[in-house]
Amino acid sequence: MIYAKFVDSVDSTGARFTGIQLAPDASDPSFTAYDVPDTSWFVLDANNVIGTRDPASVVPPAPTITQIIAVLEVAVQVYIDSIAEKREYDNGVSCASYASSTIPQFAADAKAFIAWRDSVWVTCQNIENTDLSAVPPIVPTSEQVIAALPVAPW
DSSP states (O other), X not given: OEEEEEEEEEOXXXXXXXXXXXXXXXXXXXXXXXXXXSSSOOEEOSSSXXXXXXXXXXXXXXXXXXXXXXXXXXXXXXXXXXXXXXXXXXXXXXXXXXXXXXXXXXXXXXXXXXXXXXXXXXXXXXXXXXXXTSSSOOOOOHHHHHHHSOOOOO
């Protein structure tokens, strides 16, 4: 018996990890028990053991549009936060929180940042509604999306 779960996640750098996480025992209820035939190789999807295969023949499924969008959104959010950090704010949320600051420079930074951030997400929605909705979809890289964004306020 093995205990495993399907993992599809994106870290803070935008790197995507898809795979199977194994557990040593059944102590974590998020893992599923699988009764695997006596073999060295097996393939799991999100819910089932789907067979035993030669590892060289296993081809991972192509990412879905939803998964691609999630990866691109993380990359854009990391970029947004990096712009705020250039002015020594902790992140974009921190910068935006100064919109009603009594310190004129902080308020001005926040207002410029918020306007820019809004235009960034509108641009991303346009990419999603045009490129990713095309048949077949035009799938840009994170770098291409970031290059297409409006110029940062500083």
